[in-house]
Amino acid sequence: MVDNLNIPLPTWLTLFEKNYQACADIEAQMRFVIQAASKNIDMGTGGPFAAGVFQQDNHALVALGVNLVPSTGLSILHAEMLAISLAQQQLGTYDLRGHRLVCSAEPCSMCFGALPWSGISELVCAAADADVRAIGFDEGDKLPNWQQALEQRGIRVINAMQREAAVQVLKSYQQHGGEIYNSNAN
């Protein structure tokens, strides 16, 4: 038995975060997030996914997450879940209203379910669900109208921003033989 759950972050991630310069342009925030997904492949620390929590008003980066499933052995550590948790730890509250989650790909079924609990106000995605499935990842059993369900809860959703750039990162992961980890499919 253990008395804590401790998730060390890759050293590069903490350094990489410092490269972000607050910018009102959401496109710039997305470029930064997609670069983090690419770096996660290069560093061998996880799947080709990244997500950042940004303040909506001053555009500050609160936390950056990448997929750490294969390197930590924790299946919940999708980029979105890590970014949300790090932001909440940083702010000392589970309430992320007034924040935007910028993701290199649309959420899987787990991350979709996690969004309302985080209080996040806005979701911006690059690659589509279909793009992620195209390289072999399972996105889970999602509501067909998942975007509408989020919007009904007051979460603004923007899709397909810089989709092609994010797809290139997914393809690069596949071409380099990146692990398509999936306990359930085996």
Place this chain on the structure above:
Amino acid sequence: MVDNLNIPLPTWLTLFEKNYQACADIEAQMRFVIQAASKNIDMGTGGPFAAGVFQQDNHALVALGVNLVPSTGLSILHAEMLAISLAQQQLGTYDLRGHRLVCSAEPCSMCFGALPWSGISELVCAAADADVRAIGFDEGDKLPNWQQALEQRGIRVINAMQREAAVQVLKSYQQHGGEIYNSNAN
């Protein structure tokens, strides 16, 4: 910026785990889990929910989780997510095939989505989704056929085991004025 995500567990939880004596009876495992949910209320460490990961073959308890959302400020820390993560940390792998997740309540939309990624083979629940909603918690936007979706992935689902006992714990939380935390509803 932080260089790790560290989630200290309540001291009582680590001690409480030691009370479990391996038993082939799933009903006994459920009683133990419901007791943990009740204890979580008494100790003021979170919502009225608990979950345990048990080995299917020898019935050993691998990890016990309780809801720690209000005490940690992390919205992903539902009992199921913590139990799964602690079990994976303990076993050094994200693959929990051959394990059973015993929960004091049916999974919310996030935990539903997390189950296939964990590889868990079996899910046993006590309180129903409707029981959880009845005391004011939001269960999220779930597929109407969520149980069937899990079974199609090879995850066996057993519902409503000791449902009344679990409902009593939920009602006790409500009667004691337990916090119905929900960033999104505010």
